[in-house]
Each structure stands twice: as structure tokens, then as C-alpha cells.
Amino acid sequence: MSIYEQLGVRPLINAVGPATRIGGMRLDPEVLTAMREASQDFVRIDELQEAAGRVIAEATGAEAGYVTAGAAAGVMLATAACMTGTDPVLINRLPEREGMPYEVVIQRTQRYDYDHAVRAAGATLVEVGYPDLVFGYEVEAAINERTAAGLYFPVHTRPEVPLEEFVAIAHRHGVPVIVDAALEVPPVENLRAFIAAGADVVVFSGGKAIAGPQASGIVCGRADLIRAIALHHQDMDVRPQTWTYRHLIETGILAGPPHHGIGRALKVGKEEIAGLVVALQRYLGRDHAADQQRWRSTLDRIAGELEPGDGVRTEFRSGRGTVPTLAVHLDRETVGRSAYAILAELQDGDPRIFVNEEQAWQETLVINPIALRDGEDELVARALALVLQPAKRRTHATTY
Numbered sequence: 001m002s003i004y005e006q007l008g009v010r011p012l013i014n015a016v017g018p019a020t021r022i023g024g025m026r027l028d029p030e031v032l033t034a035m036r037e038a039s040q041d042f043v044r045i046d047e048l049q050e051a052a053g054r055v056i057a058e059a060t061g062a063e064a065g066y067v068t069a070g071a072a073a074g075v076m077l078a079t080a081a082c083m084t085g086t087d088p089v090l091i092n093r094l095p096e097r098e099g100m101p102y103e104v105v106i107q108r109t110q111r112y113d114y115d116h117a118v119r120a121a122g123a124t125l126v127e128v129g130y131p132d133l134v135f136g137y138e139v140e141a142a143i144n145e146r147t148a149a150g151l152y153f154p155v156h157t158r159p160e161v162p163l164e165e166f167v168a169i170a171h172r173h174g175v176p177v178i179v180d181a182a183l184e185v186p187p188v189e190n191l192r193a194f195i196a197a198g199a200d201v202v203v204f205s206g207g208k209a210i211a212g213p214q215a216s217g218i219v220c221g222r223a224d225l226i227r228a229i230a231l232h233h234q235d236m237d238v239r240p241q242t243w244t245y246r247h248l249i250e251t252g253i254l255a256g257p258p259h260h261g262i263g264r265a266l267k268v269g270k271e272e273i274a275g276l277v278v279a280l281q282r283y284l285g286r287d288h289a290a291d292q293q294r295w296r297s298t299l300d301r302i303a304g305e306l307e308p309g310d311g312v313r314t315e316f317r318s319g320r321g322t323v324p325t326l327a328v329h330l331d332r333e334t335v336g337r338s339a340y341a342i343l344a345e346l347q348d349g350d351p352r353i354f355v356n357e358e359q360a361w362q363e364t365l366v367i368n369p370i371a372l373r374d375g376e377d378e379l380v381a382r383a384l385a386l387v388l389q390p391a392k393r394r395t396h397a398t399t400y
């Protein structure tokens, strides 16, 4: 009996992509092996993080790297690091923020649902510009002595201040820039692109296309900020006399170790760190062109099963090495039901099928192939064709 059978929880087919609410991605056997091996022996987590950090630094071109409990955790930790630096007194103080900068500048075009992680660190978001247009001088005018960081979320859909300019403005005032690149891989080149563009801390999700443990993430960037992240994050039930980093105290860099920080609630275990490292290495070694082809043929097979007469029009979407998707536009008249009704029926069917609902408000279903395994494309196509059919008959019935 599988664990899900034991628990009485029915599995589903994931045509949404790496969404946390339905379990993210499948883990590769080699990632699982690394996690199992890691679980059987004890190590100092700070040493393991440093070793993982070297792999991440190598992969990203950054000075240093770190494994977090996801990209959202990474954004929160990066924000905290920008507020306090490595000062243990300030680290202990968060989320109260006397004596430290606490504003994080964000373009209004880039407000998004994960920026709560910035506020969760104790910071206040300062929005600049209009919802559809931002100018550089507005970013500049928002920076003052309370500014801890700028947050950049690459949305690619609206005219705004590009990253290079955003970084240049922030750096003119000594302000670091955090990039939330959680969803920016693939393309694999983006592992390096934001660091190359001058960002100070870049955050990636480990549990999306990189296919690391679901609750893992990557931060990379300036060594001093990564060190501050470690201080906020690690289990600090340590004594200065025996602490791994006691040389920092001896050389006067730190007054002493901080206590448990705001990031202690976001811990990662040795298993996640090991799994993330192996997933990242495997991701770097993938044949990315072959991935693109496989995704495209998966979508081709699904599109091939859908008849235009069913009241659907399909459209392939792809761009710049991202995961291609299939948009299924529904004709409300022919289908006789809303996209939301179709989605609900697919979710409750047997097998349960989940497709992306972000555009359901426009009567469009979006199919993402990244989490589909062989054979599931057929099930998705058949289920879609089936849920559209009875609606067609029902429409006829009401006509007579």
C-alpha cells in the first residue's frame, strides 16, 4: 500500500507545473538517494551549508551561496540580511527594527503574491510608479536612509525600470538589490544572469524546474549578505568557545554569536541540503534542448486530441527557453460552461487532473507539461475531450 493509500488521499495528475499546493515536482531517484544517504549520518549543518554554498556559487557565478527552505524563505532571509547585516544585536532584534534600515523599494508593476516574505522579515514595502509604468527617477526618489534594499521581481510583461538600471540606481546609494528569480529557471542561463546583471542576492526555488526537494531553495550573492543569512537562519544554540565561526569573534568581526534568528523557523535539514545539491548538479547537466522537445511533443499530443468543434482553440506558448505551455481557449457558447466549471470537473474526476487556472477568468485553461510523466498526457487529453463533450450534448438538448 502506498503512503497515500494508507492515508486515504487520492493522488492527482499535475498539468499545472511545479505548484506547491499540489506537491511541486517528482524527485529524481538520485536526489532521493542523496537524501537517504544524508539522513544516515550526522554532520555540522554550517559546514554542510558552506559546502553546498560552494556548489551554488560555482553554478551561479556568485561569491557565495546558501540553501533555504524555498524561494519565499530566501526572500525573507535576504530581506533580513539587508536590514541587519551581520550585527548580532540587530539580528536578535528582528522583527522589531529600531536602529536599522527597514524600507524595501519595489516597482508597483512588480508587486506580487510572494512579497509578503519581505514584510514577514519586518520590512515595509515602498512602492514606486504606476501599476503599468515606472521610471528610474521614481526609484531614485524613494531611496533614503531608511532603505534596506530594493526588491526586483522579473515579470517581463510591463514597461518598468530594467534590472541593470534598478541596480545602478540602488548601488549609487549603497543599497543592495534582491532578485526573486524563483520561477526564472529554465532557461538554465538565468542561474547566472541576475548575478551578472549586478544583483546582490538572487533567490531561486529548489522545488520548481530544478526538481530539488519541494521545501528547498537557493540564495546566492554577496558573501557578507550570505553570511548574514546564515546567522539569521542557523540553529544558534551554540557557545562562542566551540562555535564553528569562533574565529569571527576572535578577529573582531562579530561581537558574539546571535541567538536563534527570525530564520530559525525556516530551517532546512541535511536531507534537503544534500537533495538540493544533487538536483542542482543534475539540472546543470541536463540536455535542455531535449527537454524543450519533449515538452513540446507532450503538448502536441494533447492538442492533437482536442477537436476545434468541441469549442476549443489551442495555442502553443513558448519564449526564451522557458517551459512551453498549451493554452486551451474555450468558447463559452459551445462549451456551455465556464472554464472554472471545467476545471472543477477535471479536479474531481478519476483520475483527478489539475491544469493551470491562472487564466480561467478569460475562459482559458493552461497546460504545463513539466510535471507530466509518459502516458499522463494521454489521460489529460482524454479527460479534457470528455468533459467538453457532455457539455456539447447538453447545449444541443437545450436547443431542442
Ligand SMILES: *Cc1c(COP(=O)(O)O)cnc(C)c1O
Pocket: 020, 069, 070, 071, 072, 073, 114, 180, 181, 182, 183, 204, 205, 206, 207, 216, 217
Ligand atoms: C514559486 C515562487 C516563490 C516561492 O518559491 P518556494 O520555493 O515555493 O518558496 C517565490 N517567488 C516567486 C516569483 C515564485 O514564483
